[in-house]
Amino acid sequence: MNIFLHDLNQAYTTGQLSYDDNTNLRYLDYAVIEQQMSMTGASMFWLDALHDCKLDQSLLLPFDRYRLANEHRTGRGTSISFDFGQDLSYDFLIHASSNNISLQHLALATYYVFLFKLTNGQTDLCISINTHGRYRDKLRSIIGMFVNAIPLRCQLDPHLSFDKITKRVQDDMINYVKYSYFPLQRILNQHPNISNPVFLDTSFEFISSMRRDEENEIMIGDSRFSLLPYSIKISEDEIMSKFDFILNFYYDLNLNKLSCTINASVDLFYAETICTIAQRLQTMLHHQFTSFDNQIYKPIYESSLTLSNEQYLLHSMNNTQTSFSSSSPLTCIHHEFVYQVMKHPQKLGVELDEQCLTYCELLHYVQVLSLALLNEYHVTSGEIVCQCVERSLEMVIGIMAIEMTGAVYCPLSPRDPQHRLHALLEQTQSRLVLFHWLSKKKFNDTIISFDISSILTYTNVIGDTDVDRLSNVILTADDIAYIIFTSGSTGIPKSVQVRHSNFTRFMCSLVYSDVLNEKDTILQIARCSFDVHVQDIMGSFITGSSLIILHPRGIMDFDYLANVFEEKTITCITTVPTIIHNFFTFLQQSNRLNAVLYLRSVSSGGEPCSLKLINLMTNTVTHTCRLWNMYGPAETTTACTFYPLTSTIETEKIPIGIPLSNYQYLILDQFSQSLFPNQQGELVVGGVGIFVGYLGRDDLSAKALLEIDDRIFYRLGDLVTLDDNGLLHYQGRKDHQIKLRGQRIELGEIERCLLNITSISTCVVMKWNDDYLVAYVQSSHVNEEQLRQHCQSHLAPHMIPSFFIILDKLPLNQNGKVDRKQLPSPQFSLSALLTSDKSDTPLNQFEERIHTIWCQVLHSNENHISTTTNFFSIGGHSLLFIQLYHRYQSVFKFDAHSLSIGLFLQQPTVRQHAQVLQTLPFNDTEIIQINQDPNDPRYIDKMIALNQKLQNIVSQILDEFHILIEQLWNDISTNNGNIISCLLEEHAKNLIKKWMNNIKMFNILNFNGTSKYCSETIHSINDIFFSVFVFVIMTT
Structure with a gap:
């Protein structure tokens, strides 16, 4: 601009332009010279400087939204400025002069450290800067496009102090400027795989100028002109911005003061966010240059961007100290x-x-x-x-x-x-x-x-x-x-x-x-x-x-569970969201909501809580019942935070809440430094419930427990954020640990179990769609059944993968590690479950009906499920099995006394389920229809089928009868014949009830003469029924 104004004034006043030795070149000459220059040294420098640099990956700035693939830059931006003030400007300038550092380099080092903290510890930072490009004195008086944008890469060591970082930035900057003539396009051509150089979107600019008292007035001839700001305003609140995020440092040589301006794209940031970012920069500048604790000589990871009001919020949220003097001595x-x-x-x-x-x-x-x-x-x-x-x-x-x-x-x-x-x-x-x-x-x-x-x-x-x-x-x-x-x-x-x-x-x-009190009647579910x-x-x-306990498989029988709720007037339960959702859906569908009339407190934990569950609870329980979102591992004594869930929640981002009384928390980065709100970090918890350590594993205990201000805290390994209201939000894990249906699982434990099989060289276990465990195995000498049997012999049931995918070779990334993103979907493995053998397809309409129900429950294609495949080997688990059982009850109209869920668990295939369900008694209409037309050519076939059904009933009851005798004998021998447990008595009563449900059918068959086709079976039924009845009466 100064060159142009000088030439304009000269031409205006003299009518011509004068030339000297420094102006014998024109811009066209410069372009030709540049093309003829040797670029070997510059090319080698930029290749080395940007080696392994992720030029196409954006910095992890606190974006409010992301630009979608089909969206283009609008050019709309927002701007915020602030002055350093006299004291901060003085300290900044003194530090630069006393350490022999240029203001530009000091400002750039400050920007890098600020980005390091703002991006939550990102150490490889690459931004862009515009250089003037006039690397020769002869070029300083030529007007032309000399400006060249170049990448500035800084690989920070977080353990270095700010003053050492500044010296390193200064040395690097000298080299970058030395080779800044190398065109940007040629730099990008060295990285052909980079399709979108996003580093250009984050920029830095340092401007120093001498302001005039006459408001930047200039003279051209006898005329006086004033320079106007170059920023273009779109509206009162928006400006034109070609960058996503740029920091401008201004140094006023006349006033000897500094100021900053942050311009950012409104495509990605709200104006309020940029205002907060500017406040954070101010806070860091004051800590670095005006504090009395020598912050500038401490490692940069100790720098803080937390604002004073946020410090107060963090302190108030941990003010949970409560005295329980009214209770008995602890x-x-x-x-x-x-x-x-x-x-x-x-x-x-x-x-x-x-x-x-x-x-x-x-x-x-x-x-x-x-x-x-x-x-x-x-x-x-x-x-x-x-x-x-x-x-x-x-x-x-x-x-x-x-x-x-x-x-x-x-x-x-x-x-x-x-x-x-x-x-x-x-x-x-x-x-x-x-x-x-x-x-x-x-x-x-x-x-x-x-x-x-x-x-x-x-x-x-x-x-x-x-x-x-x-x-x-x-x-x-x-x-x-x-x-x-x-x-x-x-x-x-x-x-x-x-x-x-x-x-x-x-x-x-x-x-x-x-959450509970002494008046509660608590149902034990876990x-x-x-x-x-x-x-x-x-x-x-x-x-x-008061405590109510279910019988061993009680949680899988919702009819029984509803009866317990109603008869025992349950007021309080704690379980996982999946069970809550399935049970209350059952109550709603079966019109049995009165069973939970007395329910006062429902604690959901072990899994993320959903808006769908909140809406379901709101529609099914009275206003006096409260739903709690509980969070915390066993190391904190079951839970450490809680949040009351209400119908006013309208987002899927359900918070895990605030700490329980006498618990405290911190959100730390990888350097154990506190983070500001909405920044993701690891949750560490302290307080009354923190465990002692792991038995016999002092090494693990030392890693998990840390001492902060003379208090013991536990590292959960969970990533969380704190919102502006002081509520914690769970974001995920920092390792490969997961939670599946309320159970915490280290995937490494499953992988090591599989690697004990000698024929397996590599394996990876992943959680799929929040519902299943999938094991990817590299081997050519093992089959799925062998893998499943091995896991069943060495792992807890909840840790056994639902799918085993056997590959000749697992996909690897450039670093030689397993590329999890390239692993095939478990859906691909299901086709192997269905062989070409016709026996694996439904044999009749009844099996087809069962097969369809399985496909609906498992959300699977019909071609992927064989009639002889185990339910638990194709993605099924206990909670899905409960859904399947209650679907059977709804379709075939039976209760748990007629067919218990245990029978289906013992025979977990489509074909076996069909056989079990065929033992259900005929209703009167079925029997009358069979007997109406003896001349029907299919009449004898129907009678044979009926006889088979009766034999299945006999076989089933005999099996249960033998189990009853074995249990009774054990009970009598253990208790010296003094008592029979109520459990056996109840079992015996259920047997009698089941026989009574079938006796009507037997009488009808005898009365209508059908018994001639199955007389032997009916006589056996009568004999067995009499024996069971007498035995049960005598023993109970």
């Missing part, structure tokens, strides 16, 4: 239990179907079992005692007895394979296992075990000596109460150790938040492998609530 779990027994001894403590115990009765049996453990098995304080028991009163008694002896409770799931159970026993070094008759076969004779099935038949009287024995157990609140297994990335499950004080104070926090079962059971007894 001691041990069993002390709190005894305290509740003293408060209300005759209150219902625990109930399962027709069996129940008051608090006083429960304490008696707990003391009896505790004494047996102390006297007969010599259990000592701190010793780990495992228990492998299905849902029952004995399970509850066993848990509380272990606590009363001072031992450490360790749950083992009866549904885990024997190999896994033995491995867990070895890991805990437990010498004693409590079991009952349903889990007896899981353990061999080399393991010391105690059958607690008969504990309810004990008639021992507790004397003073016994009370003294129990009172002499030495235990404090800081001792370990229980351990719970979680999946481990090393292939070995991790044992989370929780203190008595962790648990009792966590329960106080739940009561304080009104399996013992899930940490929530401890909260349900022990938590009920230390808060004074």
